[in-house]
Amino acid sequence: MLEFIEKIVCEVAGRKGLTLDTDFVHDLHLNSFDIMNIVSAIEHHYKTRIPTRDIWQLRKVYQVIDYLAAKGYTTP
């Protein structure tokens, strides 16, 4: 899943070298437009919807992976 998130982040925002602890804002300096593009790509891939009230709590890569796992998405 880490590789999957990294692929989306690279395609959307051109950032590489993610780890599970990477913080999207503090480490990658992404702004809200970048983050919404990433969310939109994940939603499109899994045909799901992530409420925006949940998005601001997903600050690090591992939190996104855990969030998707809780929704039953454990494989890319």
Add this chain to the structure above:
Amino acid sequence: MDYQIYVFHKDDGLTSSERLKRAIGHYSGQDDFLPAMERSAAGKPFFPDHPSLCFSISHSGDFWACAVGGAPVGLDLQKYQPSNYTALSKRFFHPAEDAELERVQYSPAYFFDLWTRKESYIKFTGRGLSQELESFSTVDPLPDAVIQTLPFLPDYSLSLCAAKINHYSLYHMTTAPPEEKTPCHKEDTP
């Protein structure tokens, strides 16, 4: 309410904190004045010991910007970036906003005007992304705020949101040589 907007180039060699200190110092008339800062539960930074000193920071592309005033304010700056504007609009914009965008064939300039209007509003309210973006429209009057989309550079949108905006001034801050006071170029409300 009057607001001052300070714009810095990201290549100025300053940290975000140093830029904020210069902006607050210029606004307050006190050099090197930067009160202790805290963040609300939704992540909005504020000065707990100076509740009437309000600010909002945004950065995109080559620029870092900060609005300062005596009442809550939201500022958002966004450089145009390629994306699927239609998909993003239908996902994150209010139906009234999407209809306006569709009318102009999802023009990037209008898309980013609306994007910064929405972002400036959620920064003003302080609720951040805990507020569903598609739940409110910035092309209709808002119950608690006004939004002004300001003239800036080509390929950028800049919006300011507050309960009331009487006047704003925009300062282009430039890095001064050591020992000299930071100069700035001021633009008043058109």
